[in-house]
Amino acid sequence: xxxxxxxxxxxxxxxxxxxxTKYIWSQDHKVIxxxxxxxxxxxxxxxxxxxxxxxxxxxxxxxxDFIDPTAYLQFVTMHGMIMVIYLLTALLLxxxxxxxxxxxxxxxxxxxxxxxxxxYWMYLLSxxxxxxxxxxxxxxxxxxxxxxxxQAILQGTPGYDWGIxxxxxxxAIFIIAFTMGGLNYVTTVLQARTHxxxxxxxxxxxxxxxxxxxxxxxxxxxxxxSAIMMMLDKVLGTSFFMPALVSLGESLDYTxxxxxxxxxxxxFFGHPEVYIVALPAFGxxxxxxxxxxxxxxxxxxxxxxxxxxxxxxxxIVWAHHMYVSGMHPAFGFFxxxxxxxxxxxxxxxxxxxxxxxxxxxxxxxxxxxxAIGFIFTFTHGGLTGLFLGNVVIDLPLSDTYFVVAHFHMVxxxxxxxxxxxxxYHWYPLISxxxxxxxxxxxxxxxxxxxxxxxxxxxxxxxFLGVPRRYFAMGSTDFIPESAQSLNASITISALIVGVSQLxxxxxxxxxxxxxxxxxxxxxxxxxxEWQTPDVxxxxxxxxxxxxxxxxxxYDYSVPGAEHDFIPQNHPxxxxxxxxGDHGESEK
Amino acid sequence: MKALKILRSxxxxxDSEVAVAAPQYAGPDTAAAGRIALRFFLLVVSVLFFLFIxxxxxxxxxxxxxxxxxxPWQPFTDPSRLWFNTGLLAFSSLAMQLGLAGAHRGKxxxxxxxxxxxxxxxxxFLVAQLDLWLHLQSMGFYVGGNPANSYFYLLTxxxxxxxxxxxxxxxxxxxxxxxxxxxxxxxxxxxxCTTYWHFLLVIWLVVFALLTSRPETINALAAMCGF
Numbered sequence: 001x002x003x004x005x006x007x008x009x010x011x012x013x014x015x016x017x018x019x020x021t022k023y024i025w026s027q028d029h030k031v032i033x034x035x036x037x038x039x040x041x042x043x044x045x046x047x048x049x050x051x052x053x054x055x056x057x058x059x060x061x062x063x064x065d066f067i068d069p070t071a072y073l074q075f076v077t078m079h080g081m082i083m084v085i086y087l088l089t090a091l092l093l094x095x096x097x098x099x100x101x102x103x104x105x106x107x108x109x110x111x112x113x114x115x116x117x118x119x120y121w122m123y124l125l126s127x128x129x130x131x132x133x134x135x136x137x138x139x140x141x142x143x144x145x146x147x148x149x150x151q152a153i154l155q156g157t158p159g160y161d162w163g164i165x166x167x168x169x170x171x172a173i174f175i176i177a178f179t180m181g182g183l184n185y186v187t188t189v190l191q192a193r194t195h196x197x198x199x200x201x202x203x204x205x206x207x208x209x210x211x212x213x214x215x216x217x218x219x220x221x222x223x224x225x226s227a228i229m230m231m232l233d234k235v236l237g238t239s240f241f242m243p244a245l246v247s248l249g250e251s252l253d254y255t256x257x258x259x260x261x262x263x264x265x266x267x268f269f270g271h272p273e274v275y276i277v278a279l280p281a282f283g284x285x286x287x288x289x290x291x292x293x294x295x296x297x298x299x300x301x302x303x304x305x306x307x308x309x310x311x312x313x314x315x316i317v318w319a320h321h322m323y324v325s326g327m328h329p330a331f332g333f334f335x336x337x338x339x340x341x342x343x344x345x346x347x348x349x350x351x352x353x354x355x356x357x358x359x360x361x362x363x364x365x366x367x368x369x370x371a372i373g374f375i376f377t378f379t380h381g382g383l384t385g386l387f388l389g390n391v392v393i394d395l396p397l398s399d400t401y402f403v404v405a406h407f408h409m410v411x412x413x414x415x416x417x418x419x420x421x422x423x424y425h426w427y428p429l430i431s432x433x434x435x436x437x438x439x440x441x442x443x444x445x446x447x448x449x450x451x452x453x454x455x456x457x458x459x460x461x462x463f464l465g466v467p468r469r470y471f472a473m474g475s476t477d478f479i480p481e482s483a484q485s486l487n488a489s490i491t492i493s494a495l496i497v498g499v500s501q502l503x504x505x506x507x508x509x510x511x512x513x514x515x516x517x518x519x520x521x522x523x524x525x526x527x528x529e530w531q532t533p534d535v536x537x538x539x540x541x542x543x544x545x546x547x548x549x550x551x552x553x554y555d556y557s558v559p560g561a562e563h564d565f566i567p568q569n570h571p572x573x574x575x576x577x578x579x580g581d582h583g584e585s586e587k
Numbered sequence: 588m589k590a591l592k593i594l595r596s597x598x599x600x601x602d603s604e605v606a607v608a609a610p611q612y613a614g615p616d617t618a619a620a621g622r623i624a625l626r627f628f629l630l631v632v633s634v635l636f637f638l639f640i641x642x643x644x645x646x647x648x649x650x651x652x653x654x655x656x657x658x659p660w661q662p663f664t665d666p667s668r669l670w671f672n673t674g675l676l677a678f679s680s681l682a683m684q685l686g687l688a689g690a691h692r693g694k695x696x697x698x699x700x701x702x703x704x705x706x707x708x709x710x711x712f713l714v715a716q717l718d719l720w721l722h723l724q725s726m727g728f729y730v731g732g733n734p735a736n737s738y739f740y741l742l743t744x745x746x747x748x749x750x751x752x753x754x755x756x757x758x759x760x761x762x763x764x765x766x767x768x769x770x771x772x773x774x775x776x777x778x779x780c781t782t783y784w785h786f787l788l789v790i791w792l793v794v795f796a797l798l799t800s801r802p803e804t805i806n807a808l809a810a811m812c813g814f
Contacts, residue, residue, distance in 0.1 A: 111620040179631060187624040192615035200598040217627060221635040225642065232741065237731035240646065255651040257734070261642055268638075296599065305594065546614065552598035572601045 027113035036094035044087035050079040059491025069471040070158040073142030080145030092280040097209045103529035106194025106547045108540045110184045122177030130170040136162035149241040153234040168227045175220045185213045196549030203527045203553040208283020211311040212276045219272035226265040267318035275314040281418035291525045292368035293360030296554035298352045306345035324398045332391040339389035366440035370421035373448040381410025402462025405455045413451045428518030439507040450497035527553045618775040644809040657801040666799045672715045679708035680788045683781040690774040
């Protein structure tokens with residue numbers, strides 16, 4: 001039986017008039033995407049401020065009275081959790097996933113718009129629950145973002161009473177929100193592609209988001225399971241994870257639970273989470289590079305295969321986060337091997353990005369600068385990952401700043417570089433106006449050079465053996481005094497980078513009103529989202545008729561074409577298929 | 588292998604077939620979308636229970652674990668109460684199937700009878716599970732007493748919550764049909780609900796089997812998983 005999708009009914013439900021139905025209780029994927037993005041950027045700024053406070057303590061110990069060890073641990077924990085889950089996951093999938101999926105595949109909306117709206121409001125609830133822990137008695141949890149038991153729920157850890165409960169509740173709500181959104185993204189990609197949009201004609205952005213969403217759907221249950229079980233340990237006194245122990249001289253009621261079991265569950269979620277963040281970023285950066293280098297993405301099929309392969313492999317590497325917890329040597333060998341194997345598809349992607357630039361017509365626009373910056377930061381962070389994937393190298397480095405440097409380069413800075421590239425790239429579409437280029441370039445250079453000034457020295461601190469997670473170093477013989485000057489310099493760089501993000505915020509909001517009209521398809525991009533009748537796209541995206549797709553998303557610099565690109569919805573001409581087909585040479 | 592064939596295609600070559608005029612595409616088929624989304628959702632719930640069960644098997648190998656069946660003083664050595672509850676859930680599933688058959692044939696009275704009976708038995712199942720909780724409490728099997736007890740309360744609670752979610756969706760479907768007064772619009776959402784009901788019955792049977800397993804069975808399963 002053929003149903004007419006809700007999004008395709010031009011009825012009262014889809015012609016929102018009042019402010020409330022248009023911008024608050026909206027079921028339009030574009031509005032929901034913007035709601036998701038603004039919320040995520042807001043909590044991201046909170047987390048950025050927290051990192052600044054951490055750096056103040058590390059760079060200038062004994063200077064700031066309001067940062068005590070308790071507060072420091074709380075800053076670390078909340079910074080990590082917010083950045084990974086509530087900023088990156090939400091902005092990449094909730095924000096860009098929502099905005100791009102229907103537009104890039106030629107649909108009018110998600111297949112379940114109501115569920116989509118619900119997803120955002122659940123996400124907002126999870127953020128509010130999380131932020132409320134700042135005002136709870138005892139403050140937010142300071143257990144570290146991995147929330148390892150038994151310490152996470154024991155007296156002595158900051159926020160062991162209220163903070164941890166609110167954190168676990170917030171995570172559970174977030175997972176429900178993500179599942180609602182995720183089911184929507186996957187179903188929309190599989191079911192709502194317009195005529196001619198085969199899976200292999202989808203832009204890589206959609207491939208990245210699609211695969212990451214499947215990873216999320218399969219991985220987040222592990223976090224839910226661990227959150228529920230830890231909540232029961234805390235509230236009802238069960239002993240899933242809590243071993244029999246004596247705390248502060250008092251024997252507790254817990255019997256022999258297994259903290260390592262929690263670690264397995266947490267990292268069974270935690271490692272795919274890295275790729276939940278990375279795969280959409282991989283996809284988006286591919287499209288930005290191809291568009292601004294006016295060249296088809298090198299090895300499209302290989303890029304798709306690599307995304308799928310990385311997604312699959314990401315489920316069998318989790319224990320490389322647990323080498324220091326101790327494990328059977330055979331397991332260590334297995335997980336080290338699978339970890340190193342992931343380097344193969346990842347390296348393919350990096351080579352393909354570089355080869356896309358090779359002999360391209362590179363335009364150093366602001367999004368392109370960020371995309372090229374990403375190739376640097378990602379290669380850099382990825383290579384240190386190869387060090388840490390080996391058990392014998394990981395053991396001495398694991399608790400040092402080397403690891404902090406590694407994961408900030410690979411999954412902190414790199415996805416953020418892509419997010420900036422993507423925001424600048426699609427800003428003309430979303431707002432209808434162009435941003436200020438000078439401010440954008442200044443923002444890039446501060447951010448790019450600044451992150452190197454922050455994270456490059458951290459590798460050296462790690463080699464020196466400077467331990468991470470510590471509030472203060474105290475007098476330690478093996479750490480030279482110069483390490484402290486390095487720490488101070490890192491802090492100053494971090495503060496400069498943090499403040500320079502104001503350039504971005506100012507640019508984005510100023511340009512909403514004062515930027516010059518972007519017009520239709522200012523970058524000359526081929527993918528469908530730029531081919532809408534209105535800019536920014538109106539409700540329903542496509543006017544009366546859905547677009548029809550005739551080609552893949554990378555027909556750039558086509559010989560003999562009227563412009564140097566051919567959009568996906570342009571029919572193939574007779575001459576194209578036979579003589580001088582640029583694609584033929586690649587067979 | 589359709590997936591492999593898709594992944595092997597070469598999108599940069601111009602495929603003349605697609606360029607040929609085809610009937611105007613009107614938009615996605617919501618019934619098919621519902622089926623796909625449900626399949627993914629069932630996958631997510633399966634992973635959830637799979638992980639709970641894996642942790643159960645892992646936790647069972649610690650010395651303080653005492654399985655709820657096996658010894659005469661353990662509550663599920665005689666699982667007759669659980670069989671009774673299982674019967675309620677099975678009746679609920681059966682009634683859903685009956686209601687669905689009615690919807691396919693356009694018989695409103697069968698639909699109403701089926702859905703009502705399904706909802707009734709589902710609620711009765713939840714009440715019976717709650718009664719089982721109270722029964723175990725009265726026997727001194729508290730949630731924190733032993734990891735096996737904890738898992739009993741945890742797994743039954745998570746399963747019950749999923750059934751409650753199903754009841755909410757079902758009531759939404761019924762309400763929509765009432766509002767539309769259109770029987771034909773019922774059959775595809777009812778199909779999804781019925782699939783979900785059967786799925787929850789299967790999940791319950793797995794949980795049931797696990798909770799009533801003797802220590803030897805649990806140990807054998809755990810050994811197979813490498814714990």
